[in-house]
Amino acid sequence: MxxxxxxxxxxxxxxxxxxxxxxxxxxxxxxxxxxxxxxxxxxxxxxxxxxxxxxxxxxxxxxxxxxxxxxxxxxxxxxxxxxxxxxxxxxxxxxxxxxxxxxxxxxxxSVVHVEHVTVPTGGRVRVALRRDEDGDLFTQAIGDARVDLRDPATARAVAAAEARVRDEVGLGS
Incomplete structure (x- = not known):
């Protein structure tokens, strides 16, 4: 059939x-x-x-x-x-x-690995390791409405999360 x-x-x-x-x-x-x-x-x-x-x-x-x-x-x-x-x-x-x-x-x-982070200001950021359309890997930080990624304490927390995400998949910092 x-x-x-x-x-x-x-x-x-x-x-x-x-x-x-x-x-x-x-x-x-x-x-x-x-x-x-x-x-x-x-x-x-x-x-x-x-x-x-x-x-x-x-x-x-x-x-x-x-x-x-x-x-x-x-x-x-x-x-x-x-x-x-x-x-x-x-x-x-x-x-x-x-x-x-x-x-x-x-x-x-397109998403390889994700970590959710609560930043010092109380907002939440999702830090993701993603594939672009050519297959290359990059990190992406997506915050909720309460997050100012330019805030120095927030930037440090996001940078630390990016390092952890990259380490998790063997890319290092």
């Missing part, structure tokens, strides 16, 4: 607008309300506007902090490392589930 995929094929007009590197590949794609498309590739999240003259928004996975899916509202909210958020209203399409799952997998794949 043969199994058939019901996955929606990415329209050629959308695929042509993607600026994929030779070693990149589309893993999942789904239409968004309003005619836009969310495209998950190995290296990045691509948001393709319905207007063929509009630029394609492309963000490497290391720019994404996390995502939350409101299944009832069919909205995937992208939480960026900058603290900004982008709501992606998914069209009523079976491919939306693939995009949400693959999105989660790609963000998780």
């Amino acid at each position: 043969a199994l058939f995929s019901r996955r929606r094929r990415l329209p050629d007009a959308v695929r042509r607008r993607l600026d994929l590197l030779p070693d990149d590949a589309v893993l999942a794609a789904a239409p968004l309300d309003g005619g836009r498309w969310a495209v998950v590739s190995r290296r990045a999240l691509h948001l393709v506007d319905a207007d063929p003259d509009a630029p394609v928004a492309r963000a490497p996975w290391s720019d994404v902090d996390r995502g939350t899916l409101d299944a009832e509202a069919r909205t995937l909210t992208v939480h960026w490392v900058s603290g900004a958020r982008t709501d992606l209203p998914l069209a009523d399409d079976p491919a939306a589930r693939d995009v949400a799952q693959t999105f989660r997998e790609r963000v998780q794949q």
Whole structure:
């Protein structure tokens, strides 16, 4: 018995607008309300506007902090490392589930190791060792709203956490 995929094929007009590197590949794609498309590739999240003259928004996975899916509202909210958020209203399409799952997998794949730190001012910082889109490792510090990463005591606590995170995976300081 043969199994058939019901996955929606990415329209050629959308695929042509993607600026994929030779070693990149589309893993999942789904239409968004309003005619836009969310495209998950190995290296990045691509948001393709319905207007063929509009630029394609492309963000490497290391720019994404996390995502939350409101299944009832069919909205995937992208939480960026900058603290900004982008709501992606998914069209009523079976491919939306693939995009949400693959999105989660790609963000998780970019994270190697994480340490949570409470800084002297009482805020919390997540220090992560992540892979950039070329596979190179780097540390990233993401604080909650109460954290001023420029505060000297906070900077020292974050630097110590970065050293520990790097040591945990054998990279040293």
